[in-house]
Amino acid sequence: MSKRTDPAPDDRLDELESKRRQAEQAGGEERIAAQHKKGKLTARERLGILLDPGSLNEIDPYRAHRHHAFGLDEQRYPGDSVVTGFGRVDGRMLAVYAQDFTVLGGSFSEVQGQKVARLLDLALDAGVPVVGLMDSVGARIQEGVYSLAAFSELFWRNTQASGIVPQISVMLGPCAGGSVYSPGLTDFVIMAEGSNMFITGPKVIETVTGEKVGLDELGGAGVHNGISGVAHFAAASEQEALALTRKLLGYLPANNAEPPPRRAPADDPQRMETALNSLVPGDPSEAYDIRAVIELVFDRGSFLEVHAGFAQNAVVGFVRLHGAVVGVLANQPMVKAGVLDIDASDKLARFIRFCDAFNIPLATFVDTPGFLPGVREEHGGIIRHGAKIVYAYSEATVPKLAVITRKAYGGAYIVMSSKYIRTDLVYAWPTAEIAVMGAEGAVEILYADKLKGRPDKAEAEKDYVDAFRAEFGSPYAAAASGHVDDVIRPEETRPKLIAALELLRDKRVPSRPRKHGNIPL
């Protein structure tokens, strides 16, 4: 046996280890310490929390920028300002990238764009979800138009991937200027406390419009979760945001050709909750929390509410029904009596489209007095926004189930998953009222002439209202004419929905060839 004399391979391994350590150090110890001092984690620490232990396979850790202007030639770091790779969450594969604030503030460079674009290409080819952890000051100004071109490459790919693989953006720091369009194009945006997003910052706003506004007030997690609806989830910390991301991924299929991930059923399919029988108050003007209905009907503890802080008069989220993922939508009588307005329309339509794109069946709970009347709504385009709900439901080919718990009036009844827009099965509770409009409003129109000038107007009006309610105040008239499929005891809702979902498990709907529809955006 000859003795090994060439030490080169070991040297090369040492060199590799040294380069790996250098890449892992990113912007250096000082900048890592500064990041920690702000209470923030580094890109790799974040990926360590997000992914299953040891599952990260990094891609392009040695890519470096090629620019020289404004001192960039002295600030060249292996991997540049983003960590890209693939790994696992609960054993399921996904593509991930994390902007590294310790490298030039995580600024979006040509290399960052190329690395993320390559990752998206891989994710699309492989059919796996993409998660981006965002923490960046914005475009790398020193690179000039190169960074803008890189942005566009990313936006284009975000658009190409839309509806094919789920895309999630987790905001863990600033995200300003053009950068915001990448998360804006993805399916879900999760914002941690302290992160912010805006197109133009407070200084520019003050210069242009004279308005004085703080960072959080302009584009903090509270604003985007509660007012703008840009974000879908709020988290109190980075760790919570990453845990939420893992949880959300548990409801999503890897791509549009897969069914959503099933779990072994942990709840009795026959479970009947008698509490549901008395949950809807007898007085139609009294409110109740539709989330309590959702919690009681679906698998215990499975409800993950989406957009919880935005347009709270509608509720959307993911649930499990006998282990199968379902997208649940509902009007919320606790907020604005469950009326549909512009924001609620956008919220419902977007969620329906996501579920349909990723083979997630829809279950809708209806209790709405109608669309919100008012000049502000009309001028804001409630017609256009409300039409999005009709469009989204009509376009959706996944199994569609609906339960009318109480009010289902007029146009709002039509758009909220009625049979007319091809909902597969519509159930009504005995408390359902299915009518063109509310009794009081209908009487005012129908009997305006008869009531005019009568001395006993109030009494006569009440009689007419009672008569109208007797006709439409129960679901049986609608059931007799086939507008609902069955009237069920509220406690039966769970087994009924499970059976309906079983029937529709393999539902397929033929579609006519077209380039794409024209949703009223």
Add this chain to the structure above:
Amino acid sequence: MTTLEQGLFLSALGMGLTFAALAVVILLILLLQGLFPARRPVHKPIHAPRYAAAERERQAAIAAAVWYLSTQMQARSKVDAALGQRLESGPGPYWQSSRMDDA
């Protein structure tokens, strides 16, 4: 005192005396009940054979078991025993082939 007032006074006096007398009678009844409490009827124990009691208990237990089983059976027959099974297996080839068509 007018005739009307006299009439009213005498009526009130008469009613008062009547209710007072009634109260005295009630008190007397209560007093006598306290002094001479009523005797409870004495039930003679039936000395039926011991085996008969045991047999009755056994028959009652069987009847209860039969009733319980029949109600359970009735309840079972009203629910779909296979509910959820089709969901547990995930989508079938009919759905899978529709995905191929879409592609």
